Amino acid sequence: EAGVAQSPRYKIIEKRQSVAFWCNPISGHATLYWYQQILGQGPKLLIQFQNNGVVDDSQLPKDRFSAERLKGVDSTLKIQPAKLEDSAVYLCASSLQTSTDTQYFGPGTRLTVL
Amino acid sequence: RKEVEQDPGPFNVPEGATVAFNCTYSNSASQSFFWYRQDCRKEPKLLMSVYSSGNEDGRFTAQLNRASQYISLLIRDSKLSDSATYLCVVSGSSASKIIFGSGTRLSIRP
Numbered sequence: 001e002a003g004v005a006q007s008p009r010y011k012i013i014e015k016r017q018s019v020a021f022w023c024n025p026i027s028g029h030a031t032l033y034w035y036q037q038i039l040g041q042g043p044k045l046l047i048q049f050q051n052n053g054v055v056d057d058s059q060l061p062k063d064r065f066s067a068e069r070l071k072g073v074d075s076t077l078k079i080q081p082a083k084l085e086d087s088a089v090y091l092c093a094s095s096l097q098t099s100t101d102t103q104y105f106g107p108g109t110r111l112t113v114l
Numbered sequence: 115r116k117e118v119e120q121d122p123g124p125f126n127v128p129e130g131a132t133v134a135f136n137c138t139y140s141n142s143a144s145q146s147f148f149w150y151r152q153d154c155r156k157e158p159k160l161l162m163s164v165y166s167s168g169n170e171d172g173r174f175t176a177q178l179n180r181a182s183q184y185i186s187l188l189i190r191d192s193k194l195s196d197s198a199t200y201l202c203v204v205s206g207s208s209a210s211k212i213i214f215g216s217g218t219r220l221s222i223r224p
Contacts, residue, residue, distance in 0.1 A: 033212070042118075042201050042214035043158065056211055091157060099205045099212050100146045105157035 002026065004106035006092050012112045018080040021109045025073070025094030031055070033103065034067055034077050035091040043091055048099065049075065055099075082113045115140055118204050120215035128223055131192050135218045137202030138184045147178055147185045148203040152217065158201055161187075189220075197222045 005024040013019050025032045031050050035043035046065065048055040052072040060067070064083070069075040079086055089108040095101040120137045127133050139147075147164035162169060164176040164185050175188040185202055199217040 035214075040216075042120075042216045044214070045212050048212070058211065102148075102160045102163075103158075105159070107157055 004092055004094055004104055006090075006106035006109055008109055009107060010110050010112075012114065013082055014114050015084055016081040018078065019082055019111065020076050020078045021090050021092075021111075023075045023077070023092030023106060025075075025092070026104055028096070029094035029104075030072075030097050031095045031099065031101070032069055032075050033093040033095075034075070035093065037089045037091055037108070039088070046077070050098070079111075082111075084113050087111055087113045117141060118202060118213045118215040120200075120202055120218050122216060122218060124219040124221050126221045126223060127192060129192060129194060131222075132188065132190050133192055133220065134186060134188045135200055135202075135220075136184050136186050137204075137215050137218075138182075139204045139213075140183070141204070141206065142180075142183060143206055144183075144204045146203075146205045147176075149176055149185075149187050150201040150203060150214075152199045152201055154198075158214075161200070192220075192222050194222050194224065196220060 033048050034046045037043040046060045047057040047067045049069040052069050067077045091108045093103040093105045095103045117140050149161040150158040151161045152158040164178045168177045173190045177186045201217045202215040205212040
């Protein structure tokens with residue numbers, strides 16, 4: 001079974017630029033999550049989708065971050081404009097139905113903002 | 115107070131030792147609890163779910179104490195390959211916010 005796919009794996013941009021990340025969850029998984037993990041910290045949930053609806057985006061900085069999952073399958077996360085403090089690993093995860101199910105994580109995108 | 119707190123460690127123990135970590139949570143309505151393992155520069159992977167009755171998987175035992183609002187992870191006969199960061203995860207109902215702890219670093223020495 002294929003795992004969660006993410007791209008790109010690495011991205012370096014300058015502050016105030018835009019960046020987008022892509023995630024393809026495990027086939028059949030209804031719930032998709034985007035996390036931000038800053039070095040030395042645990043993952044912080046940014047947004048959770050169930051199919052193509054948003055379940056929780058309470059920690060998403062909506063002035064600069066946006067995410068969509070239009071067809072209930074793959075998803076994109078965008079940052080515009082980026083700040084230095086956005087440097088982190090962005091992890092995508094998926095689970096079969098809800099957050100009580102096991103989450104399977106992708107390899108992450110390591111973002112460096114200069 | 116953080117919603118989910120873990121001792122960051124690092125715990126540095128010899129191979130074969132028994133080591134235990136705790137994780138405290140502040141929301142008494144929390145319903146689902148997990149331990150994930152994260153190797154350096156890798157993604158988190160589920161180690162085990164934590165049930166009210168406690169559960170065991172080989173050398174690993176997880177416990178939940180609702181009265182004191184903490185979960186624990188016990189590793190017996192530790193191996194070099196157990197060196198990793200252990201993350202506890204707490205969530206409420208299926209639609210509630212998922213919170214990861216900041217992780218406990220474990221290093222097993224030969």
